[in-house]
Amino acid sequence: MLMADTDVVIVGAGFAGLYQLHRVRGLGLRARVFEAGSGVGGTWYWNRYPGARCDVESLEYSFSFSPELEQEWEWTERYPAQPEILRYAEHVADRFDLRRDITFDTRVTHATWRDDHWEIRTGGGEELTATYCIFATGCLSVPKEPDLPGVESFAGPTYFTSRWPHEGVDFTGRRVAVIGTGSSGVQSIPVIAGQAAALTVYQRTANYVVPARNAPLDAATQDARKAEYPTYRKLARESLAGLLGTPSEVSALSVTPEERTAAFDQAWERGGLGSFRQSFGDLGLTLEANDTVAEYIRGRIRGIVADPETADALGPKDHPFGTKRPCLDTGYFETYNLPHVRLVDLRKTPIVAIEPTGVRTTDELVEVDDLVLATGFDAMTGALLAVDVRGRDGVRLRDVWAEGPSTYLGLGIAGFPNLFTITGPGSPSVLSNMLVSIEQHVDWITDCLAALAGRTIEADEQAQERWTAHVAEVGAQTLMHHANSWYLGANVPGKPRVLLPYVGGVGPYRQICDDVAAKGYEGFRLTETA
Ligand code: NA7
Numbered sequence: 421m422l423m424a425d426t427d428v429v430i431v432g433a434g435f436a437g438l439y440q441l442h443r444v445r446g447l448g449l450r451a452r453v454f455e456a457g458s459g460v461g462g463t464w465y466w467n468r469y470p471g472a473r474c475d476v477e478s479l480e481y482s483f484s485f486s487p488e489l490e491q492e493w494e495w496t497e498r499y500p501a502q503p504e505i506l507r508y509a510e511h512v513a514d515r516f517d518l519r520r521d522i523t524f525d526t527r528v529t530h531a532t533w534r535d536d537h538w539e540i541r542t543g544g545g546e547e548l549t550a551t552y553c554i555f556a557t558g559c560l561s562v563p564k565e566p567d568l569p570g571v572e573s574f575a576g577p578t579y580f581t582s583r584w585p586h587e588g589v590d591f592t593g594r595r596v597a598v599i600g601t602g603s604s605g606v607q608s609i610p611v612i613a614g615q616a617a618a619l620t621v622y623q624r625t626a627n628y629v630v631p632a633r634n635a636p637l638d639a640a641t642q643d644a645r646k647a648e649y650p651t652y653r654k655l656a657r658e659s660l661a662g663l664l665g666t667p668s669e670v671s672a673l674s675v676t677p678e679e680r681t682a683a684f685d686q687a688w689e690r691g692g693l694g695s696f697r698q699s700f701g702d703l704g705l706t707l708e709a710n711d712t713v714a715e716y717i718r719g720r721i722r723g724i725v726a727d728p729e730t731a732d733a734l735g736p737k738d739h740p741f742g743t744k745r746p747c748l749d750t751g752y753f754e755t756y757n758l759p760h761v762r763l764v765d766l767r768k769t770p771i772v773a774i775e776p777t778g779v780r781t782t783d784e785l786v787e788v789d790d791l792v793l794a795t796g797f798d799a800m801t802g803a804l805l806a807v808d809v810r811g812r813d814g815v816r817l818r819d820v821w822a823e824g825p826s827t828y829l830g831l832g833i834a835g836f837p838n839l840f841t842i843t844g845p846g847s848p849s850v851l852s853n854m855l856v857s858i859e860q861h862v863d864w865i866t867d868c869l870a871a872l873a874g875r876t877i878e879a880d881e882q883a884q885e886r887w888t889a890h891v892a893e894v895g896a897q898t899l900m901h902h903a904n905s906w907y908l909g910a911n912v913p914g915k916p917r918v919l920l921p922y923v924g925g926v927g928p929y930r931q932i933c934d935d936v937a938a939k940g941y942e943g944f945r946l947t948e949t950a
Contacts, residue, residue, distance in 0.1 A: 434462020437556035470611035472502035562802030600794030633691030660925035662856030672700035739903035811836035824918030828879035883943030
């Protein structure tokens with residue numbers, strides 16, 4: 421048996437990698453973390469675009485593992501902005517003295533299983549061996565390749581929201597084009613409009629956008645939460661989405677139209693991701709129920725946006741509410757009432773090409789100085805497949821997943837021993853409060869490593885097949901397949917159309933994972949290392 425250079429290699433120093441490092445240290449194991457960025461924070465390190473903000477409330481989007489950390493950290497807003505979340509990640513790294521085991525500016529390029537250990541290679545040319553390899557690579561970390569003809573020919577600066585310059589960008593007096601109206605577009609457009617001389621927004625799919633109702637967090641609210649944190653954390657862990665707020669069990673179709681509108685009005689005023697699910701329980705289950713909320717939101721848009729044609733184009737029509745992640749906004753629709761802001765509906769006039777001076781659609785060439793691409797990510801599998809991962813007998817993960825990912829619990833992969841994925845495909849991950857899911861996975865992996873005591877673990881092929889079938893089956897009971905979303909890989913040309921996250925809910929999923937562990941890691945094969 422080889423004495424590996426380190427016990428554990430962790431790929432990524434976002435929230436998942438930081439907490440995993442802290443926990444494996446607690447086991448007395450040696451660990452190395454490799455991080456492509458120059459600092460910690462993962463998605464919050466990279467996504468520095470103007471207006472970037474979490475769509476989960478700060479008092480919920482935070483670690484629960486350390487009561488001291490919970491008590492000492494002060495959040496300033498209901499929804500934390502990117503700089504504040506990044507400061508929080510940096511505070512966690514410093515408070516738990518994590519940086520000394522993290523190698524920054526370094527990508528893991530290869531991970532190869534050799535009989536009883538992983539051989540890791542980095543972009544910097546370092547090679548090392550590790551008994552266990554944990555991918556904490558994030559779900560939205562690899563930007564989608566810009567599938568826009570001629571994009572490289574644009575003469576002015578091109579900014580990706582997901583790779584925003586650290587020094588910021590001043591758009592004062594500039595003519596700007598923003599392509600993409602997912603969360604990144606919806607959050608950045610009002611801020612860019614506040615600076616730019618002219619802003620043209622290119623929208624391919626209109627999204628459901630719900631008010632964030634962001635506000636400063638008052639001391640009384642924060643103190644009350646801090647006094648009862650364990651209770652609230654438990655509720656979140658046992659919930660479906662890792663969020664507080666009880667989903668309704670009432671059908672949207674069981675009430676009168678007036679009662680329904682009154683309930684939707686309340687949800688609109690409350691704001692936030694879960695607000696409509698708290699009104700009615702079947703919005704995500706039947707198209708008929710979903711149509712009621714879709715029409716309500718389109719009506720709201722018509723009530724805000726002055727120009728009827730723009731209002732109509734901004735109203736989502738081609739997918740049910742909730743089948744793409746709804747965006748939370750602050751002044752998004754109002755932005756289109758500004759005289760220097762214009763929406764181009766790409767369903768009517770598609771982009772033909774990006775030219776050196778601007779964006780050409782079938783209708784016109786709009787000349788711009790700056791191009792902003794808010795065009796999304798190769799979600800959930802992109803970062804895992806960006807590494808050349810080879811398991812038993814040299815089998816490549818890229819080949820094994822050619823038709824879509826197959827995992828056991830989103831934690832392990834058959835044929836890839838001693839490899840774990842944090843919030844991997846087949847786990848609730850992006851359909852939940854990520855901090856809740858990250859803590860659950862890291863805790864489970866840590867307990868598993870302790871139980872293994874150096875033994876080798878590998879997901880059983882049949883258990884994996886059963887789990888993958890279960891993920892698909894539960895997903896098929898929802899409306900998820902009615903949208904071309906990144907949840908399905910449908911935003912990336914050529915990517916297999918497979919529902920990537922597990923829709924069964926974080927509470928039930930946690931129970932499944934705990935039961936697996938309690939039954940001696942049922943569905944995994946544990947073997948003495950040769
Ligand atoms: P999203 O939600 O994937 O949004 C990307 C947007 O870019 C979306 O509107 C896309 O339209 C659009 N897009 C992508 N490629 C093109 C091309 N070629 N032409 C025109 N428009 C295009 O990414 P975000 O970064 O906004 O948000 C990701 C998640 O981060 C979000 O869900 C939150 O969880 C946080 P499409 O819808 O594909 O027609």
